[in-house]
Amino acid sequence: MSYEIIEKLKQAIGEYKETEKLEEIGRVIESGDGIVKIYGLKNVKSQEVLSIETAENSIEALALNLEEDSVGALVLGDHISIKSGDIVKRTNRLLSIDTGKSLLGRVVSPLGQVLDGKGLIFGKEKPTQYFLENEAPSVLDREPVDTPLHTGIKTIDSMIPIGRGQRELIIGDRQTGKTAITIDTIINQHLDTYKKTPVCIYVAIGQKESKIAKMVETLKNSGALEYTIIVSAPASSSAALWYLAPYAGCAIGEYFRDRGEDAVVVYDDLSKHAWAYRQISLLLRRPPGREAYPGDIFYLHSRLLERSARLSKEKGGGSLTALPIVETQLGDVTAYIPTNIISITDGQIYLESDLFYQGVRPAVSVGLSVSRVGSKAQTPAMKKIAGKLRLELAQFRELQAFIQFASDVDDATKKKIKRGQIITEVLKQPDLDPMPFEKQLIVLYAVLNNYLDEIASDKLPAMQAKLIENIEKLHRADIMEPLRKTGTLTKEIEEKLKSAIEKVVAK
């Protein structure tokens, strides 16, 4: 071991190149709470990495505020050892992260440091550096969203479809299952055969480390970790890392997008990201605005989410889908950050606490959720089958509210309510159990064509399982495979499906 160290040191000394040159320097005049004020450095660029030479070591900082005589910088390491008077040097490089395929299955910090204890990330592969702040693709570089990204959640895939390259917000109060939806989506990607499996990037901002560890374990056990990268800025890390984490995740996603691959990036969550940016801005003495957020809080999120796109064929045809999460307080979607992000994204999935506690899980509020571009990307078969689902559910909700006051209800209304209850029951889905889209098609076809009307609510889950199992076993080649492969429900398949469902229900 010591021999190896000596050899490596010898090699490093042998390869050392003298790089002494006249460097531009500044001096720390104020340091506190992870922010330093530096006197000098008049040629420094915004977002440039600076090196603070302390008595013990050198600490990196990020130039944010460029003033006439001073620079306000965000410390990227331990700020305790920084003292007033310490020398600050320019590095002439903008903040960037090492990216590459070796990142798959790893947990990294927003600065690219290893957090999973599995050793070096880039062994043989040479990493590609991507700037954390990058320009969004131009209009000409983009193409309309036309490929579905199946989440494996019946409610979402049938009524609020998401396309590859879309930005779909997941919004709701605490403990309503926001993270669970994104984890299900990640797990479902390898169940979605005949489609390119996208690379998934999960950005954890200000979360408990135990929660992150649990999530890594879940992904590992379900076989999803091999195509997932986790960027972690845990609760114990500084506001600087919380602020940089989404940009790091996006930069990693861009690496795959620019190489013609599909990537999905989950930002969990942007409310905490906004808090971190508010803290940094106030410490940098930028003027506070509404709810003490700085004036550029909208730009903070719009420039991040605009980087998600479906690229044109000339640009490789890759895509970057964004699933930002926002936590609301007492269901208030009209607060500052939620309204900002709702207006930036291409739709939102709204999760309601009331539904969650009634046992409707995922607690998606169909009335308030919308997908502005995803319906164009929905699979033809799903479009055909689930087209009337939203309408039926809306009618049911309306009737449900109405019968609370009515004493006498006619048979037609009773029937409609019964159907609504059946549909709601069928759409319920347990946590970590995403359903491949062809199986969703079978279940939804059965329920929307009145095959499950006579079945008691408590027997519906068992009936669903029986239906899927039967068709998978007996009709794999003539129903399952064609649906999976083509995503179209031809008359021929429909006839076979009808007779198969009839047989199972009759039993």
Place this chain on the structure above:
Amino acid sequence: MNCNPKTYAIAFCEAAMNVKSKSDADRCVKNLLALVSANRDQKKLKDIFLAVEKIIRRKTGHRKFIIESARPLSHANEKTIKHLIKPADIVENKIDSRLIAGIKININDELQFDGSFATKIKSILNLPC
């Protein structure tokens, strides 16, 4: 009155330009300190002095050299460095054993040449091993 350090420094330099005697100069400094304390800007004093120094250097064109070395410079080294320095420049020599060997030159607190052995070792040890 809310003033930034640079404003104080410009005002002080302009006032000091018209001074004719040493007592006037002392009075000028006293008045600056009184004004700063009246405005409760004592925290800004360090920045004000830095700004004043910068203005004076810009006006006179003189540079301030701080030459740091681990040991007193040899005659030959001093001769080499003399080529870089103009007669009007201010030169300050410092001995800092933490450099181990080599030299560090700081010009006007804006530019630095770091040829110390300590920095070389640091950069070698920072290389990925």
